[in-house]
Amino acid sequence: MIVAERKPLDEIQQSLEGCKSVLVAGCGTCVTVCMAGGEKEVGVLASMLRMRAKMDGTELDIREATVQRQCDREYVEQLAELGEECDAILSMGCGVGVNYATEVLKTVRVIPALNTRFYGANVDEGVWSERCGGCGECIVASTEGICPIARCSKSILNGPCGGSQDGTCEVDPEIACVWQLIYDRMDSLGRLDKLEEILAPKDWSKGRDGGPGTTSREDAAAIDRGEASE
Amino acid sequence: MMSDEREAIDTSETAPAGFEPVIVAFCCQYCAYAAADLAGSMRLQYSPNVRVVRLLCTGKTDPIFFLKAFEGGADGVFVAGCMEGNCHFVEGNLRAKQRVQHAKGLLDEVGIGGGRLEMYNMSAGEGAKFAAAADEMTERIRSLGPSPLRPEPGDAEAALQAALDGVEVAQA
Numbered sequence: 597m598i599v600a601e602r603k604p605l606d607e608i609q610q611s612l613e614g615c616k617s618v619l620v621a622g623c624g625t626c627v628t629v630c631m632a633g634g635e636k637e638v639g640v641l642a643s644m645l646r647m648r649a650k651m652d653g654t655e656l657d658i659r660e661a662t663v664q665r666q667c668d669r670e671y672v673e674q675l676a677e678l679g680e681e682c683d684a685i686l687s688m689g690c691g692v693g694v695n696y697a698t699e700v701l702k703t704v705r706v707i708p709a710l711n712t713r714f715y716g717a718n719v720d721e722g723v724w725s726e727r728c729g730g731c732g733e734c735i736v737a738s739t740e741g742i743c744p745i746a747r748c749s750k751s752i753l754n755g756p757c758g759g760s761q762d763g764t765c766e767v768d769p770e771i772a773c774v775w776q777l778i779y780d781r782m783d784s785l786g787r788l789d790k791l792e793e794i795l796a797p798k799d800w801s802k803g804r805d806g807g808p809g810t811t812s813r814e815d816a817a818a819i820d821r822g823e824a825s826e
Numbered sequence: 827m828m829s830d831e832r833e834a835i836d837t838s839e840t841a842p843a844g845f846e847p848v849i850v851a852f853c854c855q856y857c858a859y860a861a862a863d864l865a866g867s868m869r870l871q872y873s874p875n876v877r878v879v880r881l882l883c884t885g886k887t888d889p890i891f892f893l894k895a896f897e898g899g900a901d902g903v904f905v906a907g908c909m910e911g912n913c914h915f916v917e918g919n920l921r922a923k924q925r926v927q928h929a930k931g932l933l934d935e936v937g938i939g940g941g942r943l944e945m946y947n948m949s950a951g952e953g954a955k956f957a958a959a960a961d962e963m964t965e966r967i968r969s970l971g972p973s974p975l976r977p978e979p980g981d982a983e984a985a986l987q988a989a990l991d992g993v994e995v996a997q998a
């Protein structure tokens with residue numbers, strides 16, 4: 597899932613400067629699961645903002661709504677009516693939600709309440725950890741399912757580097773050296789010989805290159821109803 | 827979660843004469859609620875400032891309960907659950923402890939001050955402990971002054987209603 601964290605209240609309050617009414621909009625998918633921007637977090641942030649406004653003696657009318665996803669048009673459109681009555685929508689979706697609500701709702705300002713952090717897994721109760729770098733061309737078949745792009749501090753493809761010590765990364769002893777994990781995994785599978793294969797430099801053109809990524813499925817494309825009715 | 831703190835507004839100097847804090851207490855029915863009852867039947871004197879919300883277990887609490895109570899005009903809030911290790915639902919009181927700690931951070935961030943929220947543990951037989959918690963919290967809030975959310979002394983019934991609204995929000 598996409599993992600995010602709420603921005604500090606001061607920063608949120610600052611970005612709402614000049615607004616007299618705001619719709620705090622939650623998203624019912626990833627950010628609900630990582631407890632950053634679901635219905636509960638909307639309630640908490642709305643309450644905090646109301647209290648701040650009261651303490652500061654400013655006028656701020658706060659509405660609350662949570663939709664299933666902020667990255668699908670039919671759900672984002674559900675925010676239109678409430679949002680258009682407000683000076684701004686404070687989105688508790690990830691960055692995708694903020695961008696897409698801006699695009700779909702057009703006339704109303706959309707302001708982010710979260711910092712989108714990474715693609716991660718729920719590794720323990722209340723703990724989320726990065727597991728994928730979204731690099732566009734997955735290479736973990738060569739590293740037995742463990743991603744060095746996301747999990748190695750230097751994203752190196754042929755590790756470990758010289759800083760790996762007792763299984764931890766030189767960047768921070770709290771971080772497991774992912775190349776140690778890869779080594780151990782390959783060892784346990786009896787595939788250590790695979791480590792001798794040198795991975796070629798990665799083709800980054802599949803990732804952060806050439807502008808925004810786009811992908812499509814022709815079997816899910818909109819049907820040209822004009823033609824069909826002829 | 828990213829959080830920052832705003833220095834809580836000091837209202838202790840500007841508290842109106844005769845300021846009586848409004849305290850909302852979220853009490854587990856198996857221990858603190860029964861302890862409060864016992865305190866009553868034992869004719870123990872304790873602060874009349876405390877309004878009790880009975881819960882099945884303090885594990886039911888959620889940060890929004892506390893925030894709503896403060897929004898509604900409470901000057902202080904406390905949660906009272908069973909002794910650690912004695913929760914009827916195994917670890918509800920430990921969950922409550924974590925949530926109180928988390929909500930203290932939220933109150934610090936807003937500028938109300940996390941010190942206005944506290945967690946107590948007691949058993950059903952400890953009427954005196956409930957009375958002591960109620961008195962201690964009332965004294966603490968008296969010295970902190972009224973909640974910075976409003977200048978007038980709190981309306982106990984409004985704060986209680988807001989606390990109940992918070993419970994409803996969390997259950998929705």
Ligand code: SF4
Pocket residue numbers: 747748749750751752755756757758759760761764765766767772773774775776
């Ligand atoms: S110590 Fe391991 S995880 Fe850290 S940078 Fe080097 S190879 Fe990567």
